[in-house]
Amino acid sequence: MINPFTDEYFMKKALQEAEMAFDKDEIPVGAIIVIDNKVIARSHNLTELLNDVTAHAEMQSITAAANYLGGKYLIGCTLYVTLEPCQMCAGALYWSQISKIVYGASDENRGFVKMGTQLHPKTTVVKGVLANESSELMKRFFAEKRK
């Protein structure tokens, strides 16, 4: 039997969140958190609306997932996020001990890989899932901003 719950399947949901951010004139990044193939958190970047640099999609999903689970550790959970997490979000993911991070486009300037931010040793990382869709959305956002 074919497993419908692929990384692409869930990343599409994160992309839907990124499109919601786009429609609100926010830098279009979306995230969801999944446990046992169930989505327990979904969020998108709200730094402009909330006037808050901490309101990245990942941060909101970490808080929401912990609230759902009733505990602050996200063991067994997977984060899907359309853009590579920054230092702040990777630092939060470190504390959460999340089991898996799947991201779309790389952020060569401010992503955690280049910045050298440390994740929890038990966290696995998959990159490049629907990366083109994610970066196209970002490019379209900044192209419209420059108009």
Add this chain to the structure above:
Amino acid sequence: MINPFTDEYFMKKALQEAEMAFDKDEIPVGAIIVIDNKVIARSHNLTELLNDVTAHAEMQSITAAANYLGGKYLIGCTLYVTLEPCQMCAGALYWSQISKIVYGASDENRGFVKMGTQLHPKTTVVKGVLANESSELMKRFFAEKRK
């Protein structure tokens, strides 16, 4: 005339916040944010109460100060925090472009200095202000935990 608004003066207020965390059975870290010698945010670690790894003192103060200022950038502000910020908090401070960070005790294991987390190039850092008071409070907390 003597200036009463020294780094020690403000760090004492951050220590009061750390003591409030201690009394709530939270790891005792406190923070305040100051602009023009005026305290515009005060907070303490609430990760246990809120079941949320993102609820560090610094994160809450960044959000509160931005809310007070009506903008997300903390230019002209100083953060006083009793313990050296972690990767997550330093990453948030990077985005905030805060002008100055003053911390008390160093965190040799998980502090941003050892972790290599990048701050904004315009941010200046002062360390070791009331470091003994801060680390004594931490030691007392963990000693009581071990009982």
